[in-house]
Amino acid sequence: MESAAVIEILQSAVPGAAYEVGLSVDMPTIYVPAEHLVATCGVLRDLPTLQFNVLVEVTAADYLPREPRYEVVYHLLSVPNRQRLRVKVRVGANGSLPTVQSIWRGAGWPEREVWDMFGIVFDNHGDLRRLLMPEDWEGHPARKDYPVQIRKAAQTYEPLEVSEAEFRANIERDRLKRTH
Amino acid sequence: MSEIRTETMTVNMGPQHPSTHGVLRLVLELDGEIIQSVMPTIGYLHTGIEKTAEQKKWQQVVPLVERMDYLAAQSNSLAYVLAVEKLLGLTMPQRVNDIRVLLAELQRLASHLIWLGTHAMEIGAVSMLFYAVRERELLLNINELIAGFRFFPSYFRIGGLREDLPRGFHEAVNAFLDRFPGKIDEFEGLLTKNDIFRRRTEGVGALTLEQAFQWGLVGPIARACGSDYDVRKYFPYCGYESYDFKIPTATEGDVYARYRVRVAEMRESVKICRQAIQRISPTGAWACDDTRVVPPPKDKVYTEMEALIQHFLIYSQGFTVPAGDAYVPVEGPRGEHGCYVVSDGTNRPWRVKMRAPSFMAIQALPTIVQGGLIADVVAVIGSNDVVMGDCDR
Numbered sequence: 001m002e003s004a005a006v007i008e009i010l011q012s013a014v015p016g017a018a019y020e021v022g023l024s025v026d027m028p029t030i031y032v033p034a035e036h037l038v039a040t041c042g043v044l045r046d047l048p049t050l051q052f053n054v055l056v057e058v059t060a061a062d063y064l065p066r067e068p069r070y071e072v073v074y075h076l077l078s079v080p081n082r083q084r085l086r087v088k089v090r091v092g093a094n095g096s097l098p099t100v101q102s103i104w105r106g107a108g109w110p111e112r113e114v115w116d117m118f119g120i121v122f123d124n125h126g127d128l129r130r131l132l133m134p135e136d137w138e139g140h141p142a143r144k145d146y147p148v149q150i151r152k153a154a155q156t157y158e159p160l161e162v163s164e165a166e167f168r169a170n171i172e173r174d175r176l177k178r179t180h
Numbered sequence: 181m182s183e184i185r186t187e188t189m190t191v192n193m194g195p196q197h198p199s200t201h202g203v204l205r206l207v208l209e210l211d212g213e214i215i216q217s218v219m220p221t222i223g224y225l226h227t228g229i230e231k232t233a234e235q236k237k238w239q240q241v242v243p244l245v246e247r248m249d250y251l252a253a254q255s256n257s258l259a260y261v262l263a264v265e266k267l268l269g270l271t272m273p274q275r276v277n278d279i280r281v282l283l284a285e286l287q288r289l290a291s292h293l294i295w296l297g298t299h300a301m302e303i304g305a306v307s308m309l310f311y312a313v314r315e316r317e318l319l320l321n322i323n324e325l326i327a328g329f330r331f332f333p334s335y336f337r338i339g340g341l342r343e344d345l346p347r348g349f350h351e352a353v354n355a356f357l358d359r360f361p362g363k364i365d366e367f368e369g370l371l372t373k374n375d376i377f378r379r380r381t382e383g384v385g386a387l388t389l390e391q392a393f394q395w396g397l398v399g400p401i402a403r404a405c406g407s408d409y410d411v412r413k414y415f416p417y418c419g420y421e422s423y424d425f426k427i428p429t430a431t432e433g434d435v436y437a438r439y440r441v442r443v444a445e446m447r448e449s450v451k452i453c454r455q456a457i458q459r460i461s462p463t464g465a466w467a468c469d470d471t472r473v474v475p476p477p478k479d480k481v482y483t484e485m486e487a488l489i490q491h492f493l494i495y496s497q498g499f500t501v502p503a504g505d506a507y508v509p510v511e512g513p514r515g516e517h518g519c520y521v522v523s524d525g526t527n528r529p530w531r532v533k534m535r536a537p538s539f540m541a542i543q544a545l546p547t548i549v550q551g552g553l554i555a556d557v558v559a560v561i562g563s564n565d566v567v568m569g570d571c572d573r
Binding site: 027059061062073074082084108131142174175176 | 222223226228231234236266267269393394395396397400407409415468481497500504506507508509518520522526527530531533535539543544572573
C-alpha cells in the first residue's frame, strides 16, 4: 500500500484534515496535522483495510534551525495486513500535540521519553514525568541546542580544558557540507 | 486484643535487587502478599548513546549501539547497519547475508541461554545458570574467533563485515551445532516437566493477545499469547525467506508458555544455523563492492593512488549518507529490535533511535503482575527477559 492510497482512505474517514505524503525509502509515510492526530489514529487502528493494531514506537527528531522544529514520528504495524506505516507530526518550538494513549495504551512511556528528551508536550498525557533522566534534571538532552559535552562546571573534578564552543566548532568543521 | 491492621504496605524492590536483571526499581504496593499496584522506575542505566551517536561518524556508531542491549549485541548492530544500508541503497552479496543470519541466530541462542539460566535460577533451579552459561561460553569463543572481542564483536559493518571469516570458524560453529541440541534436551529434562517449575510458572502473569498488542509487545511475549508475528517471516531481511524454519507459538500467554516458546525458538535457531553454515564458503565476498563505503583492499592502497585517496577519505572523514530517514526492524531475542536513522546528508547521523523491546515489556509490567503474588513478580520479570541496557539506552 502506497502513502497516497493510505491518505485516500483517511481523507474519506476524517473530513477536513490536510494530509501530506512524506518522502521515504522504506515504508509509506504520511504527515498528519496535530489537531487531527487522535481521530486519524483511531481510523488507522479500526478500519478493516488498515488495522494498524500495534504502535511499534514513538520518537522524534529535532531539525533545528528548520521551522517547525520537531517531527514526532509514530511507527505503526498492522499484523493482520502485514503492513507498516510511518506517521509524522510537525511540532513547533513551543507546540504540543495530543496523546494517543486512548488508541494504543502502550504509547504512554514512549511519549514520556519524547517529552523527557525533547521537551515536546503531549496534552492530556496524565503522567508526563522524567523517565530516563533524573527527576531534577534541567533541560531536554536530545535537543540539538543542548550542550553535548559539558552541562555545567564539574564540581568534583578539574574542569575539562575543551570548552563547549570549541568542541562544537571541531564537530562542525569536520561535518561535511550537505550533498544536496 | 488490638484490631487487625488493614492498610497496604509499600515495598521497594531494586534497583540493586539480583532478580531485577540489572537496575530496575519497582515500588510495590502490597495487601498481604497480593500486589495492588506496581510503579516501575527506569533510567539508572541511561548513558545517552543516542545523543553520543550524533557526534560520531556513521561507521563509529556500530560499537556504540552494540552496547545498548548487551546480551544481544549483534542484534542491535544488525538493525543499525541495515537501516543505514537502506538509506545508502546498498545490497549485500549472498555470502554476507548468510554470515549475518548465522551470527544473528547464534546471538539469539546466546541471549536465550542467559535468559534461561537466570530465569530458572530466580525461581529456584540454581544449577540451570551454570549449565546455560557453560554453553554460552562456546558462543563467546566464536565471537572471540571472528573479532577478538567476546561480548561486542562489532563484526557487522555498514557495507558488509569487518573482514573475512577466520580459519577454524566452520569447525567451531559445527562443533557447537552438533553439541547443542542434546543440551537443549538436557535443559528441558530439568525444567519442562519439573513439578516445582510448573507450579511457579503455569497460570502466572497471563496476558491476552489483545493486551500484548495494546502494549506494543511483539516478539516472544506475543507469540506466547497466540500471535505468529515474527519479523523474519512477516518482513524478511538478509534473505530469511530462503530458510526453512517454523515460528513456535503457544496460546496460554503465561510465564510457562513464554518458556516453551523461547526453548522451541532455540531449536529453530539451530536449524537456521545449520542451513546457513552449509551455504557459507570458507572464503569469499565479505563486503559489498561500493567504493564509497568499503575501503579498498590493502594491496591496492599500497600500489594505486586512487585507492590510497579513497582509503584516506574513508578513515578520516568517513562517508556521507543521502538525506532521509529509515526504520528497519529485525527480530531480536527479546522481540522487535528496530533502528530509526535520520540523515541530513553529511558524514554524521542526525538522529539514531533504537526501538527497545525491553522498554515496552517493563511498561506493561504493572498490567501483567497486578493482582498476583509478590513471588510471581520475579517469575514475570524473568520471563519477559528484560535487559536494562536495552531499556534505558
